[in-house]
Amino acid sequence: MTRVALAFSGGLDTTVCVPLLKEEYGYDEVIGVNVDVGQPTDEFDEAEETADALGLDLHVVDAKTEFADLCFDAVKANATYQGYPLGTALARPVIAESILEVAVEEGCDAIAHGCTGKGNDQLRFEAVWRGSDLEVIAPVRELGLTREWEIDYAAEKDLPVEAGDGGVWSIDENIWSRAVEGGELENPDYEPPADIYEWTAEPDGETTIEVTFEAGVPVAVDGEEMGPVALIQHLNEHAGAYGVGRTDVMEDRMLGLKVRENYEHPAATVLLTAHQALEDLVLTKNERSFKAGIEHEWAEKAYEGLVFAPLVDALDAFIDETQETVTGTATVKVSGGSCRVVARDSAYAVYSEEMASFNTEDVAGIAQEDATGVAKYHGLQERLANGVAASVSAPELATDGRGDASGDE
Numbered sequence: 001m002t003r004v005a006l007a008f009s010g011g012l013d014t015t016v017c018v019p020l021l022k023e024e025y026g027y028d029e030v031i032g033v034n035v036d037v038g039q040p041t042d043e044f045d046e047a048e049e050t051a052d053a054l055g056l057d058l059h060v061v062d063a064k065t066e067f068a069d070l071c072f073d074a075v076k077a078n079a080t081y082q083g084y085p086l087g088t089a090l091a092r093p094v095i096a097e098s099i100l101e102v103a104v105e106e107g108c109d110a111i112a113h114g115c116t117g118k119g120n121d122q123l124r125f126e127a128v129w130r131g132s133d134l135e136v137i138a139p140v141r142e143l144g145l146t147r148e149w150e151i152d153y154a155a156e157k158d159l160p161v162e163a164g165d166g167g168v169w170s171i172d173e174n175i176w177s178r179a180v181e182g183g184e185l186e187n188p189d190y191e192p193p194a195d196i197y198e199w200t201a202e203p204d205g206e207t208t209i210e211v212t213f214e215a216g217v218p219v220a221v222d223g224e225e226m227g228p229v230a231l232i233q234h235l236n237e238h239a240g241a242y243g244v245g246r247t248d249v250m251e252d253r254m255l256g257l258k259v260r261e262n263y264e265h266p267a268a269t270v271l272l273t274a275h276q277a278l279e280d281l282v283l284t285k286n287e288r289s290f291k292a293g294i295e296h297e298w299a300e301k302a303y304e305g306l307v308f309a310p311l312v313d314a315l316d317a318f319i320d321e322t323q324e325t326v327t328g329t330a331t332v333k334v335s336g337g338s339c340r341v342v343a344r345d346s347a348y349a350v351y352s353e354e355m356a357s358f359n360t361e362d363v364a365g366i367a368q369e370d371a372t373g374v375a376k377y378h379g380l381q382e383r384l385a386n387g388v389a390a391s392v393s394a395p396e397l398a399t400d401g402r403g404d405a406s407g408d409e
């Protein structure tokens with residue numbers, strides 16, 4: 001008996017994979033694994049119905065908590081890729097690992113996905129799976145299947161696929177983001193119609209939302225403590241009602257293709273905005289500027305589905321070191337579809353109102369006139385380079401054409 005575990009969502013691609021894994025690849029048994037990272041519940045019901053009709057043994061794994069924790073790592077890293085908060089990208093390694101665990105427990109010989117050869121997900125899944133001894137199979141890619149071929153094949157085999165297969169848009173949803181692509185959206189010059197949005201209302205009204213962080217991790221909203229999954233779900237609904245968190249990006253995919261993708265991510269927008277605002281208050285300038293480079297690397301690796309990379313562990317170690325003081329609150333105002341910080345507070349603020357104020361004199365033994373020496377030196381190299389340093393006589397200055405040094409024509 002040979003057995004293969006298939007990442008099964010109940011969509012057209014994964015449905016046609018079930019008979020193909022037996023017919024074309026010769027496996028005796030196929031088991032399906034559907035991993036819950038916060039897809040809508042009707043997707044699970046549909047997957048279960050489809051599995052029943054196919055006679056497929058379907059395992060459902062709840063990975064929402066693990067996924068939410070990873071989303072909070074992304075918050076600590078202020079991570080976005082080309083403006084997108086990485087929902088799909090962060091979910092894939094979590095899904096891949098859950099499926100692999102089931103495959104190993106069930107004594108499978110192989111593991112399969114229904115991704116095409118054009119997207120990022122094939123790479124994200126296989127980056128995890130190819131570390132195991134199981135054979136990795138990608139029927140859609142390996143057999144060069146097209147959507148039309150799949151629809152004909154499903155009709156011929158009488159497979160339980162719904163006509164239209166979920167409508168014109170290709171949608172990928174989890175608690176961190178809802179991604180919409182395909183159909184007319186493939187034309188970058190086409191404005192998305194209102195009906196692509198499900199999480200965000202047309203902007204109307206305004207409110208403020210206060211987020212409490214402990215060591216960089218969101219722990220409460222408007223004073224109410226919540227666990228990671230509940231907190232994200234609450235903010236998606238609450239901020240989504242104010243139209244917050246829509247992005248329309250020309251996304252550079254891992255294989256080099258540029259693809260137009262629309263996203264909704266109200267919770268991610270609120271949490272990333274609030275977290276950044278709190279960091280702005282408690283981190284030093286040097287920490288902030290160095291961390292920006294770390295964040296860029298983190299987001300790139302996350303986009304590639306490589307959050308388990310040793311590099312990411314090292315980046316996380318740096319990030320965690322900076323997060324000790326990211327404790328306090330930040331308040332954002334959501335209005336007109338925008339989200340901006342309006343207040344922040346922390347016991348660890350690298351800030352002295354007394355020092356920054358225009359109305360105080362000596363503070364910590366520093367008087368206003370102490371800045372005179374600094375002011376004399378500031379820009380010295382620039383003045384020398386431009387040949388305008390007052391204390392250096394003109395003939396000593398370089399006259400090689402930089403600026404308008406005196407003595408030069």
Ligand code: ARG
Binds near residue numbers: 121
């Ligand atoms: N472009 C995003 C990524 O690769 C999301 C992909 C899934 N999107 C979709 N609408 N099916 O991370």
